[in-house]
Each structure stands twice: as structure tokens, then as C-alpha cells.
Amino acid sequence: MPQALHAIARRTLLMALATPALARAQAPAWPDRPVRLVVPFGAGGAIDTLSRTVANAFPPLANGQTLVVENRGGAGGTIAGAVVAQARPDGATLMMADLGANAIARDLQPSLSYDPMRAFTPICHLVNLPLVLVVPAASPARDLAGLLDLARQRRDLVYAHPGIGYVGHLAQELLLRRTGVTMTPVPYRSGAEVVRSIIADETGSAIITVSTTLPFIREGKVRALAVAARERVPLLPDVPTIAEAGGPALAGFEATVWHGVLGPAGLPEPLVEAANRVFNAAMRQPDVARVVEQTQAGQIVGGTPAQFANFIQAEHARWAPLIQSAGIRTE
Known part of the structure; x- marks a missing residue:
């Protein structure tokens, strides 16, 4: 190859190799506006x-x-x-x-x-964000097994959720289907209203975020039976997971926000x-x-x-x- 053509080819190759890096350097950094x-x-x-x-x-x-x-x-x-x-x-x-x-x-x-x-x-x-299964402080259910037994005895037991299709609603339906237990869902407009219904003993249980319920668990106004996470929650170290507490029917159970x-x-x-x-x-x-x-x-x-x-x-x-x-x- 003639020397001039060789030089042109070399410059062309170097420009081709440099183009992506140059484009990245010249591209406006994100974000360039609110x-x-x-x-x-x-x-x-x-x-x-x-x-x-x-x-x-x-x-x-x-x-x-x-x-x-x-x-x-x-x-x-x-x-x-x-x-x-x-x-x-x-x-x-x-x-x-x-x-x-x-x-x-x-x-x-x-x-x-x-x-x-x-x-x-x-x-x-x-x-x-972890979820926790809670019941009213006055509930006779002291653990997950107790709640499921109570539901089998009382066909009118209801559970609260903050809206159709929210993960707490789906998690409770999954729990009921896997254990063969029936409860009636009652929708509320927010997690705060769900907790209020549990404190007032208007509903029998709910699966709701730990962050929403933690102050009331600590004050003894609601009782935590189990968390829906894969592992125990550090802020509730004594509360078992649903998978731990639920036996073979609930092995591997997990739901999270x-x-x-x-x-x-x-x-x-x-x-x-x-x-x-x-x-x-x-x-x-x-x-x-x-x-x-x-x-x-x-x-x-x-x-x-x-x-x-x-x-x-x-x-x-x-x-x-x-x-x-x-x-x-x-x-």
C-alpha cells in the first residue's frame, strides 16, 4: 500500500475507534434539567x-x-x-x-x-418493605395457627386490606388458599384505616406494612403474629415468618411491598x-x-x-x- 494511503487508512481507523468515546464525552450528562x-x-x-x-x-x-x-x-x-x-x-x-x-x-x-x-x-x-400479619389485641389468636383455627370455627371472620389488588390483599388471599381457610375481605381506603379497624376490633386480621403497624405493635394495640418476609424483620426479631409459623402448607411463603x-x-x-x-x-x-x-x-x-x-x-x-x-x- 502506498505510504499516503497507509496514513489515511490509519487515521480512518483511529477516528473510528475514537468516535464512541467522543460521542459519550459530548453527550449531555443526565440529568440536564429538573x-x-x-x-x-x-x-x-x-x-x-x-x-x-x-x-x-x-x-x-x-x-x-x-x-x-x-x-x-x-x-x-x-x-x-x-x-x-x-x-x-x-x-x-x-x-x-x-x-x-x-x-x-x-x-x-x-x-x-x-x-x-x-x-x-x-x-x-x-x-x-416488609409486611406483617396482625390481629386485634383482644383476639384469642396468639399465633398464626391460632388464627387459622379461629377462622375454621368462625365462618364470619373478616380481614381488612387497603384496596383490591394491593399486595396485602393478595398475600392474605394466597395464605387462605394455601391453608384451605375462608375469610371475608373488607376493603378500606388506606393502610392507616386498616390499622384503625384492627385496633377497634372491627376486623379480625390484616397483612399490612411493618412501618404502618410498628408503633401500635409496640404499644400493644395490635398483635403481630407473623411477617410475610423471607427472613425475620430486625425491628420485630421475636415475630416468626409466615413460612416458619405456617407449616408445610406455607413453606416458602413470601410477599413484600x-x-x-x-x-x-x-x-x-x-x-x-x-x-x-x-x-x-x-x-x-x-x-x-x-x-x-x-x-x-x-x-x-x-x-x-x-x-x-x-x-x-x-x-x-x-x-x-x-x-x-x-x-x-x-x-
Whole structure:
């Protein structure tokens, strides 16, 4: 090859090798503007507390940009889900993910305008929040076996849940089906109302988040029988898991409230990777960890977008058959 052509070929090869790195260097860093975080429930609940805690930690990790929490409650979280599903995939609109709106909503409501398993791009699994089975302080049930025996004796025993298709509702239905016991579900509008019904002895049991019930457990106003987590909860070390307390019928039983961050489908991979780094870093901040672990009794998860996507797929596979077989619908 003539020397001139050799030099041209060499320059061409070097430019080709340098182009991807140059493109990355010239690409605007995410975020380059304030980011909207759509929350599928109203202010004051556990998911709102988590969202605002993460938002407080966000700016120093995200080029000084803010994370603006926008509560869009209603319809089991699907109002927020529809907003984010229809948003431009530019990283300016994200969602604090929830089982209902982002995994099982179409199983509960077949006419839903979006498909939760296709409409979003998973970014980062933030936390798991444990659930606990509680009964009124005056209940004769001292443990899980006692509650199941009571339900077999009393056909009118009712349980409370904070809405059709919420994980506490699904977890209790799964527990009943696996043990062959019948109870009547009574829906309330919030976890706080569920706890009030248990304290007042209006309902016989509920599976609700530890963070919602912990003060009342400590005060003796409700009794904790078992946690729905895979392992015992550090803030309730003497309370067994449902799998421990339930015998062979409940072996491996597990249910959890989980939250993470996702965006609309079609988010570019470099943006997803950048957002994942920011949210993983936010969860490592001491103030965030303190709220999750001490106030919400939760577990920080973190990880890659692929891990979060696989987790959501697994959650759908866990709950969709129960929803179908039990005929659970929100419409």
C-alpha cells in the first residue's frame, strides 16, 4: 500500500475507534434539567416518604438538578402509570414504581389503557418493605395457627386490606388458599384505616406494612403474629415468618411491598445507565438508609436495570395466576 494511503487508512481507523468515546464525552450528562418523579399515591404514605427522601438526596448526585415529586393518586396507581407510560422517553419524567401500577394492573383491570409489562423501562429497584400479619389485641389468636383455627370455627371472620389488588390483599388471599381457610375481605381506603379497624376490633386480621403497624405493635394495640418476609424483620426479631409459623402448607411463603424507579418505554440505554448510577448512589446516602431501615423497617436493594426488570417479571408471574384463579378485579 502506498505510504499516503497507509496514513489515511490509519487515521480512518483511529477516528473510528475514537468516535464512541467522543460521542459519550459530548453527550449531555443526565440529568440536564429538573426531573419529575410521578408517585402513584397521595402524600403522607410510605411511598411518598421514600420518594421525598430520595428527592432530598438527589441534587448533589445529579448535576445539581432537582427531583420534583408529583403525587398522582387514584385508580390503584394507574392514573400515574398512564401519565408516565405516555411521557416522552427523554429522562425528564420518571415514576416511583409499585406492584399494582407497574406489574399486575392489567390483570386486575383488563381494559387498562397501557400494558404494565411493556409500557416502562426499569431503572433501579430501590427498596423492599416488609409486611406483617396482625390481629386485634383482644383476639384469642396468639399465633398464626391460632388464627387459622379461629377462622375454621368462625365462618364470619373478616380481614381488612387497603384496596383490591394491593399486595396485602393478595398475600392474605394466597395464605387462605394455601391453608384451605375462608375469610371475608373488607376493603378500606388506606393502610392507616386498616390499622384503625384492627385496633377497634372491627376486623379480625390484616397483612399490612411493618412501618404502618410498628408503633401500635409496640404499644400493644395490635398483635403481630407473623411477617410475610423471607427472613425475620430486625425491628420485630421475636415475630416468626409466615413460612416458619405456617407449616408445610406455607413453606416458602413470601410477599413484600417494593418500590423502584422506572421511566417510559424506549429510554436510551446510556440514559438508563446514568439514572441507575444516580439512584444507586442516592440509596447509599446515610439519611436515606436511616429512613428506609429505621422508619420504614425496609431493606435497600439497588442493583442493575436488568435485575429490576427480572424482579418485576417474577412478581407478575407470582401474582397473576392468583388474580386469575380468584377472579380478583378492580372493574
